[in-house]
Amino acid sequence: MNNKTVSLCMIVKDEESYIKRCLDSVSNQVDEIIIVDTGSSDSTLCIAEDYGAKIFKFAWKEDFAEARNFSIEIAKSEYILVLDADEYLDQNTNLQEVLKELKDYYIINFKNYMDGGYITNHQAIRLFKNNLGLKYFGKIHEHLNIDDFDNLSIAFADFFIHHDGYKNEVFNQKNKFERNLKILEKEVKNNPTGYNLFNLGIQYKVGKEFLKALDQFKKSYSLSKNQIYLPFLLYSMGDCLLQLGRNREGIYLMKDSIELFPKYTGFYYLMGLFYEKQNYLKAAEKEFEKCLELGEVEHFQSIEGVGSYFAYIKLSEIQQKQGKLTAALDSAFSAVNQNKMFPPALNQYFSVMKSAGISDSNINDNLKMIYPIYEVKYLEILVKVFYVNRSQLLQLFIENYNLRVENSVLAIAALYNKKYIEACSIWMNEEKLDPEVLSDIISLCMIEKNKELFIKIQNTMNFDEREKKMMISLIERSDTMEALMSTFLFDIFKNSCLKLLILGEEKIFLNLYKNIKFTDDQKEHLISLLVVHGFLNIAGYLLEEEIKANKLNYHLDGLLVDVYIRQNKLNEALTMCTKLIEKTGDYSSYNRLFNLYEKINYEEEKLLVEQAMKQVLTVELA
Structure with missing residues (x-):
C-alpha cells in the first residue's frame, strides 16, 4: 500500500527553546511543515527554516481556532498532523503504520509533564484527513467540529504525544496563565458551553482558586452529561473539595461518580484521600487497593x-500510619519499581525504612540492590531524597561522586553528620538563607545555644516580638514558658523537634518539651509525628506521662495503643484498645483493634471488627 502524505501544521510565537525538539520528532514522519507565526521576535523562524518549513505570518487576534484554521487551509497533504512547539512525538511513533487503517480522524494519547515528576494523560484529535471540511472552533482549547458530520470513521492511535508546556518554567515564562484566563473568561461570557465552563474551572484550579473552580465545574456538569471529559470534570470537582477540606461532601460525590463510571480509577483514588483526611485508615487502604486492581485509566483524561505507582505510594503511607511497616515497605518498593524517575516513590521507600529503625548504612546497601545508579538523573533523584530526609548519606554521596551542590545542601550534609561548627559557619556566611532549611537552623541554634545564628534568621521568619522572646528562651533553654505557642511558632517548633530527634539529641528535645506549655491539640500532633517517624520510646514515655495527667483525652490513649502495637507489646495494646472501644466506639479505635488482630492472626475476631467498622463508618458519615 502506498504511503499517505502528511502535513504538519503549527502556530508559533517565540518558541526557540522548544521547536527544534518538536521538529526533530517529526522530520522523517511528514511531507511538509507549515509554520504559522503570530509575531516571533527570537530565532524560532530561523530554526524552522532549517527543516524546510513553509512560514506564514498571521496577526494574532486572541483566537486559537482562527489561527489553527488558517494553517490547515494551506496544507496540501492527504492527512494533517497538528502540534504545538512544546509538544513532540514519541520516539516509537510510526505514522504510516497508524494511517494504514485509513480512518477519517485519530484520537491520540497525550502525556503532560508537570513539575515534580507528575504526569497527566488526556486524549485529543491531532491527526485527521485533509479536505473533509473539518474546522476548528473555540477561541482557546479549540477542537474540531466532528459533531457536524455523520459517519466519520475513527480510531485510537497507537502512539503518544509528549507535552511539557504546563511546567511552571514554561507556563510562567510565556505568561500562559494570565493569557488563557483572560481568553476563557471572555469565551464563557459569550458562549457558556459545558466545555468552556469546564476549561475555565481547570484554569481557576491551576491558579489555586478552588471555590471559583468548583462553581464553574458545577455549572459545566449540567451541560456535559454525554461528554468525554465528564469523568475528569467530576474528578476535578472532587479534588477542589479535597483542597477546601470538604471531605464528607467529597466522599458523597465520589460515591455518586463511581455509580456513573465504576471503572474510572481516579474516583477510588480520591475516595482514599478523603478517607485518609477523616482518619478512616482501613477504608482508605481498601480504596487504594481497588485502584491497583483497576489499573490505569484508559481513553479518558x-x-x-x-x-499504579501513585496508588502504591498512598497505600504505603496508609500502611505506615497503621504500623504495618513490612507491608508499607513492599508497597513502596512496588512504587519505585514502577517509576524510578518519580522522587516521591523513592522518598516513601526511604521514609518507611527510617521509621522501621534501619540505619543509614543498611539503607544504602538496600538501595544499591533496588536503585542502581547508571545515569546522572538517577543520582540526582537519590541525592534529593537524602536531602529531603536529612540523611547522613547525603555527605557520603557528595564526597564519593564529587558533586557540586549549593551551600545550603553542604550545610545540611554537615549538620546531619554532626559537624555542628561547620554547619554554623556555612549558614553564618550565607547572605540569603533558604526557607526550606530554617527548621534545621533552629535545631542547630538549640543544640549549640547559638543566639547569634538565630538573630541572623529571625527577620526571615517574620516573628513578632513575643515570638522572638519565646524562641530565644528556647535556644538558651533558660526559662519555663507559661504562655502558649502560636500556631505559626508551633509549626516551626514541631519540625525542629523532629530534626533534633533525627540527630539523636533526645535530651535537648525532652528538656524543651517539659519547658513549653502546649495546647492538647499541639501535644497530640507532635506525639503523633514521633510515632509515625518511628521515635517510639520517646513517644511512649510522653504518652504515659500525659495520660496520667489527663485521663479523659482518648486520642492520647489511641496513640499509646499505636506505640504498643509497633513495639509488639500486644497484651498491653489489646487491654487498652478494648477499653478504648468501650469508651468511644469510634472508627479509629476499631481500626486499631483490627490491626492488632491482623498482627496476631485472629481471623474470626478480625471479621467481626471489620463489620463493626463498616457500621460505625456509615453512622459517622450520616
Whole structure:
C-alpha cells in the first residue's frame, strides 16, 4: 500500500527553546511543515527554516481556532498532523503504520509533564484527513467540529504525544496563565458551553482558586452529561473539595461518580484521600487497593499513576500510619519499581525504612540492590531524597561522586553528620538563607545555644516580638514558658523537634518539651509525628506521662495503643484498645483493634471488627 502524505501544521510565537525538539520528532514522519507565526521576535523562524518549513505570518487576534484554521487551509497533504512547539512525538511513533487503517480522524494519547515528576494523560484529535471540511472552533482549547458530520470513521492511535508546556518554567515564562484566563473568561461570557465552563474551572484550579473552580465545574456538569471529559470534570470537582477540606461532601460525590463510571480509577483514588483526611485508615487502604486492581485509566483524561505507582505510594503511607511497616515497605518498593524517575516513590521507600529503625548504612546497601545508579538523573533523584530526609548519606554521596551542590545542601550534609561548627559557619556566611532549611537552623541554634545564628534568621521568619522572646528562651533553654505557642511558632517548633530527634539529641528535645506549655491539640500532633517517624520510646514515655495527667483525652490513649502495637507489646495494646472501644466506639479505635488482630492472626475476631467498622463508618458519615 502506498504511503499517505502528511502535513504538519503549527502556530508559533517565540518558541526557540522548544521547536527544534518538536521538529526533530517529526522530520522523517511528514511531507511538509507549515509554520504559522503570530509575531516571533527570537530565532524560532530561523530554526524552522532549517527543516524546510513553509512560514506564514498571521496577526494574532486572541483566537486559537482562527489561527489553527488558517494553517490547515494551506496544507496540501492527504492527512494533517497538528502540534504545538512544546509538544513532540514519541520516539516509537510510526505514522504510516497508524494511517494504514485509513480512518477519517485519530484520537491520540497525550502525556503532560508537570513539575515534580507528575504526569497527566488526556486524549485529543491531532491527526485527521485533509479536505473533509473539518474546522476548528473555540477561541482557546479549540477542537474540531466532528459533531457536524455523520459517519466519520475513527480510531485510537497507537502512539503518544509528549507535552511539557504546563511546567511552571514554561507556563510562567510565556505568561500562559494570565493569557488563557483572560481568553476563557471572555469565551464563557459569550458562549457558556459545558466545555468552556469546564476549561475555565481547570484554569481557576491551576491558579489555586478552588471555590471559583468548583462553581464553574458545577455549572459545566449540567451541560456535559454525554461528554468525554465528564469523568475528569467530576474528578476535578472532587479534588477542589479535597483542597477546601470538604471531605464528607467529597466522599458523597465520589460515591455518586463511581455509580456513573465504576471503572474510572481516579474516583477510588480520591475516595482514599478523603478517607485518609477523616482518619478512616482501613477504608482508605481498601480504596487504594481497588485502584491497583483497576489499573490505569484508559481513553479518558486522568492523572497518571492513580492505578499504579501513585496508588502504591498512598497505600504505603496508609500502611505506615497503621504500623504495618513490612507491608508499607513492599508497597513502596512496588512504587519505585514502577517509576524510578518519580522522587516521591523513592522518598516513601526511604521514609518507611527510617521509621522501621534501619540505619543509614543498611539503607544504602538496600538501595544499591533496588536503585542502581547508571545515569546522572538517577543520582540526582537519590541525592534529593537524602536531602529531603536529612540523611547522613547525603555527605557520603557528595564526597564519593564529587558533586557540586549549593551551600545550603553542604550545610545540611554537615549538620546531619554532626559537624555542628561547620554547619554554623556555612549558614553564618550565607547572605540569603533558604526557607526550606530554617527548621534545621533552629535545631542547630538549640543544640549549640547559638543566639547569634538565630538573630541572623529571625527577620526571615517574620516573628513578632513575643515570638522572638519565646524562641530565644528556647535556644538558651533558660526559662519555663507559661504562655502558649502560636500556631505559626508551633509549626516551626514541631519540625525542629523532629530534626533534633533525627540527630539523636533526645535530651535537648525532652528538656524543651517539659519547658513549653502546649495546647492538647499541639501535644497530640507532635506525639503523633514521633510515632509515625518511628521515635517510639520517646513517644511512649510522653504518652504515659500525659495520660496520667489527663485521663479523659482518648486520642492520647489511641496513640499509646499505636506505640504498643509497633513495639509488639500486644497484651498491653489489646487491654487498652478494648477499653478504648468501650469508651468511644469510634472508627479509629476499631481500626486499631483490627490491626492488632491482623498482627496476631485472629481471623474470626478480625471479621467481626471489620463489620463493626463498616457500621460505625456509615453512622459517622450520616
